[in-house]
Amino acid sequence: MLPGRIMRYISGRERNMVGTVFFLLGFLLPSLTTGSSICSIKHVHLAVGKNASTSMTISFAAIPNNRNNGWPDQVIPKAVIDIGRRPHHLKRNIIGKRPPNNYQHTDCMRNQSYTSPYYYHVNIDDLEPDTEYYYQASVAYVLDENQHSQTASSNSQSEDIRLRRRLQEQQGTYLCSTRPPVRKFRTAPSPNTNSPVTLALLGDLGRTGAAVDTIQHLYDDRHNYSTVVLLGDIAYTDNKHHFQFQWDEWFDLFDKYPTMESTPLQVIPGNHDIELMPNKGGQVFLAYESRFLMPQVKPAETTMYPNVTEFNMANVPYPIGHDYGNSFYSFTYGPAYIIVLNSYASVDPGSKQYEWLVKELEGVDRTVTPWLLCMIHCPLYNTFHHHYRDIQLVKGREYLEPLFYSYRVNGVFSGHVHAYQRTRNVYKDKVDRLGPMHVIVGEGGKTINTEARSVQPEEWIAVRDETAYGYGQLILHNKTTAEWRWIHTKVGEQNYNWFLDSNKTEPAVETDVIFLENQLYLSE
Numbered sequence: 001m002l003p004g005r006i007m008r009y010i011s012g013r014e015r016n017m018v019g020t021v022f023f024l025l026g027f028l029l030p031s032l033t034t035g036s037s038i039c040s041i042k043h044v045h046l047a048v049g050k051n052a053s054t055s056m057t058i059s060f061a062a063i064p065n066n067r068n069n070g071w072p073d074q075v076i077p078k079a080v081i082d083i084g085r086r087p088h089h090l091k092r093n094i095i096g097k098r099p100p101n102n103y104q105h106t107d108c109m110r111n112q113s114y115t116s117p118y119y120y121h122v123n124i125d126d127l128e129p130d131t132e133y134y135y136q137a138s139v140a141y142v143l144d145e146n147q148h149s150q151t152a153s154s155n156s157q158s159e160d161i162r163l164r165r166r167l168q169e170q171q172g173t174y175l176c177s178t179r180p181p182v183r184k185f186r187t188a189p190s191p192n193t194n195s196p197v198t199l200a201l202l203g204d205l206g207r208t209g210a211a212v213d214t215i216q217h218l219y220d221d222r223h224n225y226s227t228v229v230l231l232g233d234i235a236y237t238d239n240k241h242h243f244q245f246q247w248d249e250w251f252d253l254f255d256k257y258p259t260m261e262s263t264p265l266q267v268i269p270g271n272h273d274i275e276l277m278p279n280k281g282g283q284v285f286l287a288y289e290s291r292f293l294m295p296q297v298k299p300a301e302t303t304m305y306p307n308v309t310e311f312n313m314a315n316v317p318y319p320i321g322h323d324y325g326n327s328f329y330s331f332t333y334g335p336a337y338i339i340v341l342n343s344y345a346s347v348d349p350g351s352k353q354y355e356w357l358v359k360e361l362e363g364v365d366r367t368v369t370p371w372l373l374c375m376i377h378c379p380l381y382n383t384f385h386h387h388y389r390d391i392q393l394v395k396g397r398e399y400l401e402p403l404f405y406s407y408r409v410n411g412v413f414s415g416h417v418h419a420y421q422r423t424r425n426v427y428k429d430k431v432d433r434l435g436p437m438h439v440i441v442g443e444g445g446k447t448i449n450t451e452a453r454s455v456q457p458e459e460w461i462a463v464r465d466e467t468a469y470g471y472g473q474l475i476l477h478n479k480t481t482a483e484w485r486w487i488h489t490k491v492g493e494q495n496y497n498w499f500l501d502s503n504k505t506e507p508a509v510e511t512d513v514i515f516l517e518n519q520l521y522l523s524e
Contacts, residue, residue: 037065037174037175037176038064038065038071038072038175038176039062039063039064039065039071039139039175039176040062040063040065040176041060041061041062041063041137041138041139041176041180042060042061042063042117042251042252042255043059043060043061043117043119043248043251043252043254043255043291044058044059044060044137044183044255044258044260044261045059045060045251045254045260045261045265046058046059046185046260046261046262046263046264046265047059047264047265047266047267047292047293047294047295048188048227048264048266048295048331048333049123049125049295049331050295050330050331050332051191051331051332052187052188052227052264052331052332052333052334053127053129053130053187053188053189053190053191053332053334054125054126054127054128054129054187055123055124055125055126055127055295056123056124056127056133056185056187056264057121057122057123057124057293057295058081058121058122058124058135058137059119059120059121059122059291059292059293060079060119060120060137061117061118061119061120061248061251061291062077062079062100062117062118062120062139062175062176063117063118064118067115068113068115075141076099076100076118077139077140077141077142077175078095078096078139078140078141078142079095079096079098079100079120079121079122079137079138079139080093080094080095080096080137080138080139080140080142080174081093081094081096081122081124081135081136081137082094082135082136083124083133083134083135083136084133084134084135085131085132085133085134086134087134087182087184090134090135090136090182094122094124095142096120096121096122098120098121098122098123098293100118100119100120101116101118101119101121101289101290101291102115102116102117102118102119102290103115103116103286103287103290104116105244105277105279105280105286106279107243107244114244114245116244116247116287116290116291117248118139119290119291120137120139121293122137123293127187128187129187129188129189129190129193130186130187130188130189130190130193130195131186131187132184132185132186133184133185133186133187134182134183134184135182135183135184135185136180136181136182136183137180137183138174138175138176138180139174139175139176140174140175141175183261183262184262185261185262185263185264186226186262188226188227188332188333188334189334190334191332191334191335191337191368191369192368193334193335194335194478194479195334195335196334196475196476196477196478197226197227197333197334197335197336197475197476198224198225198226198473198474198475198476199225199226199227199228199229199333199336199473199474199476200218200225200227200228200229200471200472200473201228201229201231201375201413201439201441201471201472201473201474202214202228202229202230202231202415202441202444202470202471202472203230203231203232203233203270203377203414203415203416203440203441203442203443203444204231204232204233204270204415204416204418204442204443204444204445204446205230205233205234205235205236205250205444205445205446206233206235206236206250206444206445206446207235207236207246207249207250207253207445208445208446208447209490210445210446210447210469210489210490210492211253211444211445211446212253212445213445213469213489213490214444214445214469214470214471214489214490215253215254215257215259215445216257217470217471217487217489218257218259218471219257219258219259221487222259222262222263224473225263225473226263226333226334227263227264227265227266227333228259228260228263228264228265228266229266229267229268229338229375229413230265230266230267230268230444231268231270231375231376231377231413231414231415231416231441231442232267232268232269232270232271232272232273232343232377232415232416233270233271233272233273233377233415233416233442233446234250234267234270234272234273234288235247235249235250235273236272236446237250237272237275237287244287247287247291251291266294266331266338266340266375267288267292267294267326268340268341268342268375268376268377268415269285269288269322269326269327269342269343269344269377270343270377270415270416271311271313271316271343271344271377271416272313273285273287273288274311274316274320274322274344275287275288276305276308276309276310276311278306278308278309278310281304281306282304282305282306282307282308283302283304284302284303284304284305284320284321284322285300285302285322285325285326285327288326289302289325289326292326293326294325294326294329294331294340295329295330295331296324296325296326296329297324297328297329297356298324298325299324299325300322300323300324300325300326300327301321301322301323301324301325301352302321302322302323302325303320303321303322315390316344316390316392318344318346318391318392318395319344319345319346319347319348319351320344320345321345322342322344322345323345323352323353324352327342327345327353328340328341328342328345328353328356328357330360332369334476335369335370335371335476335478335479336369336371336372336373336476337364337369337371337372337373338373338374338375339357339360339361339372339373339374339375340374340375340376341353341357341374341375341376341400342376342377343376343377343378343392343396343416344377344392347395347396347399347400348395348399349399354399357400357403358403361403361406361407364407366408366520370479370480370518370520371410371476371479371482371518372407372408372409372410372520373409373410373411373412373413373474374400374404374409374411374412374413374436375412375413375414376396376400376412376413376414377392377414377415377416378390378392378393378396378414378416379393379396379412379414379416379417379421379438379440380393380396380397380400380401380412380414380438381421381423381426381438381460382417382421382440383421383452383453383454383457383458383461383464384417384419384421384440384450384451384452384453384464384466385450385451385452385453385500386417386418386449386450387416387417388453390416401427401428404435404436405427405432405434405435405436408434408519408520409436410436410437410482410516410518410519410520411436411437411438411439411474411516412436412437412438412439413438413439413441413472413474414438414439414440414441414442415440415441415442415444416440416442417440417442417450418442418443418446418447418448418449418450418466419440419442419443419448419450419464419465419466420440420441420442420443420463420464420465420466420468420470420486420509420512421438421439421440421461421463421464421465422437422438422439422440422462422463422464422484422486422512422514423437423438423439423460423461423462424437424460424461424462425437425519426438426460429458429459429460430459430460431459431460433519433522434519434522434524435519436519437484437516439472439484441470441471441472441486443466443468443469443470443492444469444470444471445469447493448466448467448469448492448493450466451466451497451498451499451500452464452466452497452498452499452500453499453500453501454499454500454501454502455499455501455502455504455506462514463486463509463512464497464509465497465508465509465512466492466494466497466498467491467492467494467495467496467497467508467509468488468489468490468491468492468508468509469488469489469490469491469492470486470487470488470489470490471486471487471489472484472485472486472487473485473487479518479521480517480518480521481515481516481517481518482515482516482518483513483514483515483516484512484513484514484516485511485512485513486509486511486512486513488511495507495508496508497509
């Protein structure tokens with residue numbers, strides 16, 4: 001491993017004997033020959049690629065020690081991922097091709113300027129299914145293959161290459177750590193196998209005490225699920241003044257409880273992730289698109305809102321211009337085909353999202369992925385008072401529900417409402433065994449603040465509760481049978497359920513566990 005790895009990082013020009021000796025010593029004994037780190041690596045998290053059994057994206061933040069002044073000579077280093085099947089044999093070395101994301105923002109309330117970390121996203125393909133991999137993540141002044149071909153004496157050599165060569169020699173191999181920690185992950189089983197998988201689903205997390213309890217519970221329980229889907233409203237930084245440093249605080253929680261460096265985290269856009277920024281020309285979803293990388297159809301297309309100062313989060317206008325990127329996407333995970341949708345981008349027929357969704361549904365091979373799941377922030381069915389009149393819910397019922405029914409979608413999972421709800425299989429307000437089950441798991445951490453509209457539940461309601469924080473686990477046992485579990489992480493502010501139209505109360509729901517049949521195999 002060692003010679004090939006060294007040659008990967010060494011410049012194209014041959015070094016003399018003395019220089020080579022010192023370079024090798026600097027690699028083998030970095031603590032003796034390398035100066036102090038010039039940056040730190042934080043916020044390491046994973047996301048699956050389009051096929052979770054063969055691809056993974058490794059994301060992380062690199063923060064220069066002098067955050068405001070940036071990197072030496074303003075030359076941005078590249079991501080370096082070393083990966084292999086054994087922790088001491090990381091024989092595959094990957095230089096990231098995607099430039100890092102970095103942005104500035106001014107906090108108008110405190111008149112302070114914020115500079116984000118440099119967020120790197122590296123796609124790793126050609127992995128083996130259901131296999132454990134070990135990896136290291138760092139940044140370095142390395143050259144790609146084209147840059148290696150230009151010798152130091154070449155007249156065509158760019159100033160960037162000259163600087164990188166000099167900085168590489170000065171700084172050594174790793175800029176952020178002499179020896180980056182070795183982390184690990186496991187790829188998903190192949191779609192056409194009958195291996196069971198478990199998904200953890202939650203929404204509306206934030207940075208509250210209840211959120212910390214949920215994050216800690218996820219960490220303690222990390223061996224009992226395969227991936228996490230966060231159903232929107234991630235960090236809750238978008239108050240009127242957009243405190244972007246709160247994104248860093250949110251990621252710091254996952255550094256303390258490092259679940260997402262070994263378990264993929266798939267995210268969905270919520271209304272509190274829009275983050276309209278008037279001082280950046282009305283840009284939206286900037287942090288959401290910068291800090292995560294989902295299996296994109298193509299780069300994000302967003303609309304600017306230069307004449308708008310803020311959106312009302314309780315009544316977000318429809319639609320918000322946000323297509324592709326992390327807005328809507330799909331991936332396979334074992335026996336499941338999972339479609340992520342954006343409640344705030346248009347779902348009207350003819351829109352980019354709607355037309356993409358139709359093609360996705362038409363293309364799913366249920367003999368390979370028998371379970372078809374949809375994730376969307378705003379629920380289509382809502383027994384609670386908050387958000388039950390949202391235009392996004394109305395549009396979803398009008399345009400998405402018929403598609404979900406026609407293509408035998410098994411389940412629709414949402415957040416947005418800070419409570420828990422599970423419906424029976426339903427279509428057009430009627431219990432229908434061929435329709436999807438709709439689940440709200442919006443009680444991840446943000447304060448529970450709603451009540452049911454009526455003491456008399458709708459006919460499609462199976463369970464509803466607004467007394468506890470938590471998340472759900474969906475266990476896909478085989479192609480016909482699944483299991484849903486609701487897991488409490490913290491008792492809420494009240495220990496009873498109450499109703500908008502009555503003084504009556506009902507006791508808290510202690511648990512919710514149910515076995516599910518795949519509607520695909522039910523007769524008409």
